[in-house]
Amino acid sequence: AIQTERDLAMIDKQIVAAFEESAAPMFALNKIALSYTEKLIELNLSGLSKQADAAFAGWREALAVKDADAVKEYLARQGEAARDVIGGYVADAKAVAELNQEVANDVRKVVEESITKASKLAA
Secondary structure, rough: OOOHHHHHHHHHHHHHHHHHHHHHHHHHHHHHHHHHHHHHHHHHHHHEEEEEHHHHHHHHHHOOOOOOHHHHHHHHHHHHHHHHHHHHHHHHHHHHHHHHHHHHHHHHHHHHHHHHHHHHHHO
16 A cells, blocks of 8 residues: 555656656657757758759750850750769669668667667566
8 A cells, every 4th residue: 555655756766767768769769760860851951952953053054045056065064964964863762772771770770779778677
């Protein structure tokens, strides 16, 4: 039987500690998800900015074309610009793959730690 406020305070502390222990993996996974989402959005915004810059640069160059020689130069530069854009896509894809691997490793670590803690408690 519970007899004193001290007993209630001790039980309260035990309940809070048990909750924190059981909820810790969920909080860790949510932190990983938030970080991943922030990084992915940052990567997407950066890619969008690069694409917009390339599109506007191409548009400005097209508006500057005044004769046949300028058309040839413009078309040659557009080939180079396309290669740069494709290179950016490749770099972004690699960055996403690395980010996914990082997240997978972080999640695996949280799961393994949770399993280890649960095994110790069960033993």
